[in-house]
Amino acid sequence: MSVSAQNTTPSADAAVVFDGVSKHFPASGTSDAFTALDKVSLTVDRGSITGIIGRSGAGKSTLIRLVNGLEKPTGGKVLVDGVDVGGLDEAALRSLRRSVGMIFQHFNLLSSRTVFGNVALPLEISGMDKRAIEQRVRPLLDLVGLADKHGRYPAELSGGQKQRIGIARALATEPKLLLSDEATSALDPETTQSILELLKRINADLGLTVLLITHEMEVVKAVTSDVAVIDHGRIVERGHTFDVFTHPKHETTRALLSGLPGSKLPDAVARALKPAPAAGDRAVVRLTFFGAAAEKPLISQLIKSVGAEVNIIAGTIDEIGGAPYGSLVVAYGADPETSGRAERFFVENGLVTEVLGYVA
């Protein structure tokens, strides 16, 4: 388990450790005092793609900015490669930042520089000479598939292309850790997928640890191996992405998951849903199956066991963190006999079920 237990001890394979980190903003002229993070402990494994998901205002932006010292914690420690970021002076902090790449929601490219110039910027900042910069930038542009655009200006590129430049720029100093701040939130779904694919490839090919924050479950589902759910400045749930998706425990997690396509009930059914059954009603149940269960002929067995009509209302088969996963919403007789048989069947087959309600 990568996003590990409460008391994190810095382990050898931890890229980032948050150790009881708090961040309070004191009251100022226009705003009240505000606690952005409240004793957050979290470990990011080396080589993982770890996602932190939460609604806007949950504290995730602050959390990711603690890693490269753009924000300072008011309590606790942030360790990057075992080094306490809070204890560094400005010069040491700058050299740490040169070994941590960062990409942004709005790309933050310099409009006055060409594609080449933008990717070269962090290298110029670190004092590399022109020839070495040239040699470093070319392969990066190849890597993100924009070698032919090197002389263009950001205003001439699409959003997806701009983010690719952002990624190339973040990789220029050959960092071991990449921070992604809502990097796909300004992109359309298709472009989002291609950017996520690129992140996955970089993670696999370069062995780069990726820490990303997002408010989109789609992003977490598509690329992360581990996830932490943050709400009101606290980590409310964490674990392997697959486990969190298939066994969400916290209400915030469930709420975030309900936005995923395939997990939503058709409107007509949702409207007709009642909390308690009347005689002759049918129970609406969500089945979640994965691993071995995903390979069995479940539906036909279910119909045989229940011995009654089973309607399929909604369903999706998907992949989470690379593992197959299915979600099926079915309806069957709510009478005790039928329900009892169904429940026995679910237990025998190790299915996770959730009764959503009842319909006439």
Place this chain on the structure above:
Amino acid sequence: MSPDILLRIAGATVDTIYMVAIAGLIGSLIGGPIGIFLATSGKGELFPAPTINRIVGLIVNATRSTPFIILVVAIIPFTRLLTGTSIGTKAAIVPLTIATIPFVARLVEAAIREIDKGLIEAARAMGATPMQIVFKVLLAEARPALTLALTMTAVSLIGYSAMVGAVGGGGLGDLGIRYGYQRFMPDVMLVVVVVLIVLVQLVQSAGDGLARRFDKKNRKT
């Protein structure tokens, strides 16, 4: 119009250009850094020094709110100290420069504040020093706006330089007042006005063109 007058007009034009160029150059060299300081020294900014920021801001405002013609008269002792005289082209450069400094400072400040804070954050995340951020990010990104700011400064200076003519400053304004107004030579006045218009137009067009060239943001693919 006699050849003598034409010669005087030509000489006055050169004087005006000279005054505007020197005052603009020195004023920008001093006002520019002040503007950068004003834009980056607020609380939580690159060079946080909120108290000095406020004091400098006050001085800038005070200078800017003093009417130019009053400023010219008020600093006569200072002008005399620097140039040994209070009349003529050389003397006029002193109040022109003093007036340019806060003007440029505020324009430069505004141009730099226009820049997306995300760019500063990105540069910090790359490990840039505050100085690197100023030169590689802020000034580079603000180049089109700075060009327009300097253009505006030059245009204003042409106007101000005509005003110093009223107190014996030399240049086109001086000529217009002495010949066009005091000696009732409307044709001289007309020529002076036309030359001023042409000067302003030339400066504005050159500035606009340069700013457009620097601006890579509003390019079409």
